[in-house]
Amino acid sequence: MALLDRFKKGRKEEKKEPVKKEEVKVAEKIKRDHPSGDHPEGDKQINPIEAEKKPATAVTKKTDKKEFSQVAARILESPHVTEKAINLNQQNKYVFKIKAGANKNEVKKSIQELYGVKVENVNVLNIPRKKRRLGRSEGFKTGFRKAVVTLAEGEKIDTGV
Numbered sequence: 001m002a003l004l005d006r007f008k009k010g011r012k013e014e015k016k017e018p019v020k021k022e023e024v025k026v027a028e029k030i031k032r033d034h035p036s037g038d039h040p041e042g043d044k045q046i047n048p049i050e051a052e053k054k055p056a057t058a059v060t061k062k063t064d065k066k067e068f069s070q071v072a073a074r075i076l077e078s079p080h081v082t083e084k085a086i087n088l089n090q091q092n093k094y095v096f097k098i099k100a101g102a103n104k105n106e107v108k109k110s111i112q113e114l115y116g117v118k119v120e121n122v123n124v125l126n127i128p129r130k131k132r133r134l135g136r137s138e139g140f141k142t143g144f145r146k147a148v149v150t151l152a153e154g155e156k157i158d159t160g161v
Helices: 002-012 021-033 048-053 070-075 083-091 104-115
Strands: 076-079 093-098 119-127 130-134 137-141 144-151
Touching (some): 070 076, 076 104, 104 119, 104 144
Antiparallel strands (some): 093 144, 119 144
């Protein structure tokens, strides 16, 4: 029963934890920045730990990045990088691996939305699976679906190649 009494005593008496040195430094920094004691957010008290993470005087910049479309993510898998695909880039044609159920219209919309270019034509091909052997065991190399996208004059896509 003495063990239970100990827990009861611990609940009644609130122990104050010693203030960490980091919290003291942050609190002093806030006082230096605002010598009159006024906080930049009015009467609100500032938690020293939160103040260290987000300074009140910091200005957040918005980036001009376009948000990644969920529709494009469901349709386009990746750019298809081969020697032939790189040679097609000179003719303003780009090759992408696409999902099995995607059609030409969906591919066209997703590329226009994702890259911000004007698409003139889309050709879609089904590449069949290929039989491969390793000794006695046989298997298959998976097939896929690809799209050859022709862009309008002057348009370009940077695929990183």
